Amino acid sequence: MKRLSWFNITSLTVGFAFLYLPMVILVIYSFNESKLVTVWAGFSTKWYGELLQNDAFLDAAWVTIKVAVISSTLATVLGTMAAYVLVRGGRFLGRTLFSGMIYAPLVMPEVITGLSLLLLFIGIGLDRGVLTIVLAHTTFSMCYVSVVVSSRLVSFDRSLEEAALDLGSSAWEAFRLVTLPLIAPAVIAGWLLAFTLSLDDLVIASFTAGPGATTLPIKIFSAVRLGVSPEINALSTIMIAIVTVGVISASLISKRNAVKAQKDARAAERAEA
Amino acid sequence: MPFFKERTIVSQTVFAPWDDPNQKPLIRFQNVTKRFGEFVAIDDLTLDIFAQEFFALLGPSGCGKTTMMRMLAGFESVTEGKIELSGADIGHVPPNKRAVNMMFQSYALFPHLSVWENIAFGLKRDRKSKAEIDARVDEMLKLTRLEKFSKRKPHQISGGQRQRVALARSLAKAPKLLLLDEPLGALDKKLRQDTQFELMDIQETTGTTFVIVTHDQEEAMTVASRVAVMDEGRIIQVATPANIYEYPNSVYVADFIGDVNIIQGTAAAKGPETYAITWADGQAPVTATSKTSFSEGQEAHLAIRPEKIGISAQKPENADNALQGKVLDIAYLGNLSTYHVQLPGGQIIKAQTANTRRIARRDITWEDPVWISWSATAGVLLAQ
Numbered sequence A: 001m002k003r004l005s006w007f008n009i010t011s012l013t014v015g016f017a018f019l020y021l022p023m024v025i026l027v028i029y030s031f032n033e034s035k036l037v038t039v040w041a042g043f044s045t046k047w048y049g050e051l052l053q054n055d056a057f058l059d060a061a062w063v064t065i066k067v068a069v070i071s072s073t074l075a076t077v078l079g080t081m082a083a084y085v086l087v088r089g090g091r092f093l094g095r096t097l098f099s100g101m102i103y104a105p106l107v108m109p110e111v112i113t114g115l116s117l118l119l120l121f122i123g124i125g126l127d128r129g130v131l132t133i134v135l136a137h138t139t140f141s142m143c144y145v146s147v148v149v150s151s152r153l154v155s156f157d158r159s160l161e162e163a164a165l166d167l168g169s170s171a172w173e174a175f176r177l178v179t180l181p182l183i184a185p186a187v188i189a190g191w192l193l194a195f196t197l198s199l200d201d202l203v204i205a206s207f208t209a210g211p212g213a214t215t216l217p218i219k220i221f222s223a224v225r226l227g228v229s230p231e232i233n234a235l236s237t238i239m240i241a242i243v244t245v246g247v248i249s250a251s252l253i254s255k256r257n258a259v260k261a262q263k264d265a266r267a268a269e270r271a272e273a
Numbered sequence B: 001m002p003f004f005k006e007r008t009i010v011s012q013t014v015f016a017p018w019d020d021p022n023q024k025p026l027i028r029f030q031n032v033t034k035r036f037g038e039f040v041a042i043d044d045l046t047l048d049i050f051a052q053e054f055f056a057l058l059g060p061s062g063c064g065k066t067t068m069m070r071m072l073a074g075f076e077s078v079t080e081g082k083i084e085l086s087g088a089d090i091g092h093v094p095p096n097k098r099a100v101n102m103m104f105q106s107y108a109l110f111p112h113l114s115v116w117e118n119i120a121f122g123l124k125r126d127r128k129s130k131a132e133i134d135a136r137v138d139e140m141l142k143l144t145r146l147e148k149f150s151k152r153k154p155h156q157i158s159g160g161q162r163q164r165v166a167l168a169r170s171l172a173k174a175p176k177l178l179l180l181d182e183p184l185g186a187l188d189k190k191l192r193q194d195t196q197f198e199l200m201d202i203q204e205t206t207g208t209t210f211v212i213v214t215h216d217q218e219e220a221m222t223v224a225s226r227v228a229v230m231d232e233g234r235i236i237q238v239a240t241p242a243n244i245y246e247y248p249n250s251v252y253v254a255d256f257i258g259d260v261n262i263i264q265g266t267a268a269a270k271g272p273e274t275y276a277i278t279w280a281d282g283q284a285p286v287t288a289t290s291k292t293s294f295s296e297g298q299e300a301h302l303a304i305r306p307e308k309i310g311i312s313a314q315k316p317e318n319a320d321n322a323l324q325g326k327v328l329d330i331a332y333l334g335n336l337s338t339y340h341v342q343l344p345g346g347q348i349i350k351a352q353t354a355n356t357r358r359i360a361r362r363d364i365t366w367e368d369p370v371w372i373s374w375s376a377t378a379g380v381l382l383a384q
Helices: A006-030 A046-053 A055-088 A095-107 A110-123 A130-154 A158-166 A171-200 A203-208 A216-225 A230-272 B002-009 B065-073 B115-125 B130-143 B159-171 B189-206 B217-223 B241-246 B251-256
Strands: B027-036 B039-049 B054-058 B080-085 B100-103 B177-181 B209-214 B226-231 B234-239 B261-271 B274-278 B286-289 B299-304 B310-312 B321-332 B336-342 B348-354 B369-374 B380-382
Touching (some): A006 A230, A046 A230, A055 A095, A055 A130, A055 A171, A055 A216, A095 A130, A110 A203, A130 A171, A130 A203, A216 A230, B039 B065, B039 B080, B054 B065, B115 B159, B130 B189, B159 B189, B217 B241, B226 B241, B234 B251, B251 B261, B251 B380, B261 B286, B261 B348, B274 B299, B321 B348
Parallel strands (some): B054 B209
Antiparallel strands (some): B027 B039, B027 B080, B261 B274, B261 B299, B274 B286, B299 B380, B321 B369
């Protein structure tokens, strides 16, 4: 192990403190006995228990998950299709315009996206509820999916698709049997990104949510306006835990794959000898 | 080389359908032009390739050979003219409906499928029965000696094995025509030479027509029944390897295939089919025979292969052409040595000799005055 210099240790500490101190405080206070958020009165898990009794939060959590799963799935399908056409479609008329338009929503202020969707839904007389949030989330997260998938498609060896066609596949078979399995990691990454975006979106959801359907971020935001409660700390801690487990398992899986690929490469070298 | 010459003479018993006017070609390019925007990739090209040929498209990169192959596979459309396969125009047949398979330069093996599944891929697309697929894949594995590796993924086998998987996969559907795009480019030299003979064996066993694209002239000469030398979207010459080497039709071909000395000068008739070439001031003209006629004073290029030039310390007697020079450089290649001999005018002529004796006995060395000589029939006289 290399010894770290004082400078390195200091910058590491400051950097990580900057990133994680707020979350650490939040987690610590979620185990606070006292109802007052800023006064420590001993360890307790009672706020977690109360959280489970709070139907409003549970309903909102359920709506959020439902919206996230459906919208990220739709966004993945649409985003992958868009990426495929833009990367593979060759130079058709208006290609530059289309690819520009796919990426524009990435930099569009969320307020504008939310407002325009709201106007649209009112215009066509669609009642605001789960459906409208799903549509709104699909709309903005498909751009992210399309960015992730198209970057994979650009580096994808085109001759693999040609080989599939050459061996008698239709274009759809070539996509289903060759392209899709090989870009699957990017598609899954796109799905996860869309899922996360939908999970923590507040602005667009506030525009498109109706009285019957409130997502968790909206619920938390409106609850916090009445004062931060330890219950919310507990809820946030649970969310942090879920995200942490997800990130760690994802990196473990990719690390294992990398090790396996290395082993295979060594095996191939031995086969050569 | 004399062996090949013999082959072309007794053409009745030898495979040479291109000499038989009654033979129908398997592939016919008819005035095919291919443009990419302003760029002309293939320029009004006409060519016949016959069944069971091992046909090589040879040329520098950008000469259009890959475009020709991709048009045969169906990945590029034809701008003008037409391509026929067994007499039928295939211009509008998509790649998945052609009885043509291709072995890609990068092999394009499906990384997520095993060797077995890779080879079975095309057969499965034809909705063949499981028993049929099993039998055919096993046959292909056996042909390419891959039985032991059928369960492995492409990244778990060596480069040479991958090359064989790609070959097995493209042959599995028993295509009328197999296209090979630089099939041996990724292999090292030793393996490449072994694989060339393997390819020839497999081509003969299966009786499939092979069209190979390569920039390696040695490879083309080794494997092909006929070679087409291409440049800038045009075919310069189509002939058997021996004829391409011995009777190039232009300086371009002579220079592209193998090593050659070009002596440029003006021709003057000297006898029947014999010309004297005046090539430098103060030097005696050289004599060369030619079946094609040259007018008096016409510009001519005499192309002579280095191995057809003799080198000696004393002036050889009875040589048609003998010139004196000085050894500038010796390239020792083990089996051969190439002498770079500088003539008084400054021109350098390469002469090659087989090292039939051990090097210690070599009697010519650097800076030695030497004589180079060749017969009147050794070279080819070319107009351009």
